[in-house]
Amino acid sequence: MARSSQTQMAVLGALSIEPMTAYALREAIRDVLGHFWSESFGQIYPTLHALEEEGHVRRRDGARARSSIFEITATGTARLIELLSEPPQETPARNGLMLRLFFGRTLGRDRCRELLLSTRKVAESRLTEYEELLTRLEAEEGHLPDWPFIRITIRAGIHHSRSTIAWVDESLDALSGGPS
Amino acid sequence: MARSSQTQMAVLGALSIEPMTAYALREAIRDVLGHFWSESFGQIYPTLHALEEEGHVRRRDGARARSSIFEITATGTARLIELLSEPPQETPARNGLMLRLFFGRTLGRDRCRELLLSTRKVAESRLTEYEELLTRLEAEEGHLPDWPFIRITIRAGIHHSRSTIAWVDESLDALSGGPS
DNA sequence: ACCTGCATGTAAGTCGTTACATGATTGA
DNA sequence: TCAATCATGTAACGACTTACATGCAGGT
Numbered sequence: 001m002a003r004s005s006q007t008q009m010a011v012l013g014a015l016s017i018e019p020m021t022a023y024a025l026r027e028a029i030r031d032v033l034g035h036f037w038s039e040s041f042g043q044i045y046p047t048l049h050a051l052e053e054e055g056h057v058r059r060r061d062g063a064r065a066r067s068s069i070f071e072i073t074a075t076g077t078a079r080l081i082e083l084l085s086e087p088p089q090e091t092p093a094r095n096g097l098m099l100r101l102f103f104g105r106t107l108g109r110d111r112c113r114e115l116l117l118s119t120r121k122v123a124e125s126r127l128t129e130y131e132e133l134l135t136r137l138e139a140e141e142g143h144l145p146d147w148p149f150i151r152i153t154i155r156a157g158i159h160h161s162r163s164t165i166a167w168v169d170e171s172l173d174a175l176s177g178g179p180s
Numbered sequence: 181m182a183r184s185s186q187t188q189m190a191v192l193g194a195l196s197i198e199p200m201t202a203y204a205l206r207e208a209i210r211d212v213l214g215h216f217w218s219e220s221f222g223q224i225y226p227t228l229h230a231l232e233e234e235g236h237v238r239r240r241d242g243a244r245a246r247s248s249i250f251e252i253t254a255t256g257t258a259r260l261i262e263l264l265s266e267p268p269q270e271t272p273a274r275n276g277l278m279l280r281l282f283f284g285r286t287l288g289r290d291r292c293r294e295l296l297l298s299t300r301k302v303a304e305s306r307l308t309e310y311e312e313l314l315t316r317l318e319a320e321e322g323h324l325p326d327w328p329f330i331r332i333t334i335r336a337g338i339h340h341s342r343s344t345i346a347w348v349d350e351s352l353d354a355l356s357g358g359p360s
Numbered sequence: 361a362c363c364t365g366c367a368t369g370t371a372a373g374t375c376g377t378t379a380c381a382t383g384a385t386t387g388a
Numbered sequence: 389t390c391a392a393t394c395a396t397g398t399a400a401c402g403a404c405t406t407a408c409a410t411g412c413a414g415g416t
């Protein structure tokens with residue numbers, strides 16, 4: 001239930017795909033889940049130790065103790081399924097862009113336009129990124145059992161970016177005409 | 181700059197539209213900004229007091245001291261513009277839905293379908309809500325100078341909900357065929 | 361007399377980030 | 389040998405939420 005189960009979920013999930021060190025874990029979370037998830041450094045180590053004590057992960061000790069590779073255990077997999085089955089808990093909404101636009105009269109039309117333009121730029125580059133990622137992974141990992149699910153998350157990014165771009169264009173139109 | 185400027189922005193922004201009590205402020209933030217912003221109770225009072233000390237808001241004292249109506253001052257407006265002009269700071273991504281779908285192989289196809297269906301349901305009811313809100317406010321407040329900006333934020337909700345629905349439908353299609 | 365809603369606040373605790381501190385390994 | 393990267397951890401701090409505590413006003 002409570003107790004930062006969110007971080008546990010991300011850590012166990014990553015290890016369920018492939019065993020790795022804490023350091024690699026952090027990079028995997030940043031690079032692979034980065035588009036929709038983040039964990040800070042200071043969370044990963046304590047969580048990993050807690051999971052180890054509970055027997056949900058274990059060290060697969062190769063020669064050196066200096067860098068331990070963690071792998072998920074059977075109870076860890078059970079725990080992961082349990083966590084994944086909990087309803088996603090919404091983080092409190094905090095959209096700085098919308099807040100600024102909402103008070104756009106005070107901020108001024110020009111600043112709003114700039115905000116919208118830079119939002120568009122970000123959305124466009126994300127869109128390209130997602131599309132390339134999809135093509136590349138489709139070829140490299142298209143046969144893996146995880147792929148259909150990974151694909152869904154990338155498609156979400158694509159849909160979202162496109163809708164952002166459309167909304168920005170509409171909004172810029174709405175803001176033109178009339179002075180500052 | 182730092183120091184929970186986000187909360188200050190929301191508070192000053194709300195007061196820039198209309199003076200009100202702390203209590204009303206909390207309700208306004210929940211009801212009006214609720215779709216993209218949230219402030220907890222325990223934040224609003226301290227922030228309001230801090231803003232008062234800095235002279236950015238003042239109490240407009242009617243008869244009773246028991247409920248003070250706060251209004252924004254000239255320096256408060258300046259401060260608000262300053263805050264609104266700062267680039268929106270991204271909150272670290274934490275999308276529980278995507279995390280669960282990403283590990284969908286472990287979670288299981290059926291659970292993923294359920295998740296998607298309930299996401300669709302939420303998106304549909306949001307969409308209806310936004311559309312009704314837009315119609316209603318267009319009539320009631322369509323003439324106010326704040327309206328074009330408020331409208332943009334509602335349209336964002338509409339675009340976003342629609343794109344979510346389209347993505348869900350696509351994903352459900354992708355998940356059908358093949359067993360659990 | 362009582363309940364609901366308006367109104368104001370505080371305290372404790374969680375969650376999470378950032379910065380700091382340390383050291384091994386590897387390649388140039 | 390020196391820099392970059394891999395690797396592990398802690399400590400301090402900040403942001404935010406929840407629960408608690410209090411009391412008034414107005415309607416039934």
